[in-house]
Amino acid sequence: MNSFPLFTDIRKPDLLRKNVKIGIVTAAGYTTADKYYTRLHGLLDALANNAELTPAQKQSLIIMGGEANYLFAFSPSSPHLLEPIPRERWLTPEMASWDERDISELLDVAEEALRECIKTLNLPATLMRKDRAVGIVPNPPETRIPRESLEETVLVVQKILELSSAGRKKKVPFCAFNGGRDVFVDIGDKSWGVKVCQRWFGTDLPGGMIKGENTLHVGDQFLSAGANDFRARSVGTTAWIASPAETVELLDELAELMEKKMS
Numbered sequence: 001m002n003s004f005p006l007f008t009d010i011r012k013p014d015l016l017r018k019n020v021k022i023g024i025v026t027a028a029g030y031t032t033a034d035k036y037y038t039r040l041h042g043l044l045d046a047l048a049n050n051a052e053l054t055p056a057q058k059q060s061l062i063i064m065g066g067e068a069n070y071l072f073a074f075s076p077s078s079p080h081l082l083e084p085i086p087r088e089r090w091l092t093p094e095m096a097s098w099d100e101r102d103i104s105e106l107l108d109v110a111e112e113a114l115r116e117c118i119k120t121l122n123l124p125a126t127l128m129r130k131d132r133a134v135g136i137v138p139n140p141p142e143t144r145i146p147r148e149s150l151e152e153t154v155l156v157v158q159k160i161l162e163l164s165s166a167g168r169k170k171k172v173p174f175c176a177f178n179g180g181r182d183v184f185v186d187i188g189d190k191s192w193g194v195k196v197c198q199r200w201f202g203t204d205l206p207g208g209m210i211k212g213e214n215t216l217h218v219g220d221q222f223l224s225a226g227a228n229d230f231r232a233r234s235v236g237t238t239a240w241i242a243s244p245a246e247t248v249e250l251l252d253e254l255a256e257l258m259e260k261k262m263s
Contacts, residue, residue: 013050014255016057018262021210023197025190025217027179027228029066029133036063036072037080044081047074064196067175067228068095068188069132071196090196095188098172103187106166106174107134110185113160117153125182135184150178157185177221177228190219191231198235212236216254218247 015022030036037044040063047058055076063072063082071090075083088096111127111134118125118136126139136153138145158176161167167174175189194217195209202209215236219229220243232238241247 013047013053014258015251016047016053016060018258019057019060021060021197021201023062023064023194023201025064025067025193025197025232027067027177027184027186029069029130029186031070031084031131033072033078033080033082033084036065036082044074048076048081060201062197062200064193066130066132066188067186067190068192068196069186071200090200092192092195092199095192095196098187102166102169102171103132106161106164106172106187107132107185109164109166110134110157110161110174110176113157114153114183114185117156121149121152123149123153132187133184135179135182137182145181147178150180150183153183154178157183161185175228175231186228189231190217190229191233191235194232194235218250 024040028036028039047053047061050058058076059074061074062085064070065072071085071087072082073085074081107129111129114127114134114136117123118127123136123145124139124143125136125145128135128137154176161174161176166172173188173192174185176183176185194215198210198212198215199208212235216239217229217232217236218239218241219232220241221229229238239250241250
């Protein structure tokens with residue numbers, strides 16, 4: 001499960017050829033496939049045009065967006081090569097129990113906290129509210145908000161949410177994180193996103209899901225505060241990288257080890 005491109009060379013999709021399941025778990029929370037295609041069109045186009053992979057292998061790629069809120073599966077016949085999967089088909093039993101009123105209440109508190117941070121810290125930012133997230137983005141867009149201000153905003157909002165009635169109920173998990181240019185509060189976190197991937201790909205396995213020891217989550221945000229990959233450590237093996245280049249090196253090593261094991 002990874003937020004960076006997963007092919008060392010998109011013309012040679014070794015992991016999919018070896019029947020490895022790939023879930024791209026990202027904080028980018030879009031409700032439609034076109035925006036994910038904009039980000040991942042190189043990968044998706046290469047996959048669609050690859051003649052070596054079977055249809056089943058190609059369908060072993062999914063996108064989990066908004067941490068754990070929007071699921072898309074590769075589909076060569078769909079617009080933008082991605083098919084949105086209805087939420088009722090992939091929610092875990094725990095996630096299905098999250099009440100929409102509790103979600104709305106938590107996001108309302110987060111929105112007010114973010115609004116106060118903009119005012120108090122004099123941030124060049126504007127609020128953005130989505131159905132499962134709320135955040136601040138630079139205004140104007142080319143502005144760079146200082147990293148210290150972003151980190152301070154995360155800490156303040158996190159604490160306000162934890163002390164609020166919505167947060168104390170602990171009925172709906174959330175994560176507040178620094179995205180590098182913005183700050184967002186999402187419903188759920190990447191541990192839930194990884195769980196969904198494990199269940200989606202593991203329905204035919206004993207227990208109905210891929211186990212944590214058979215999962216590798218690659219990410220760059222594993223600090224305990226303001227980092228949205230941190231909680232994924234509780235549901236699978238993790239590799240902490242600093243850049244896409246390190247992802248490439250890691251996957252090269254993984255492919256080499258798998259090749260030796262199969263030979």
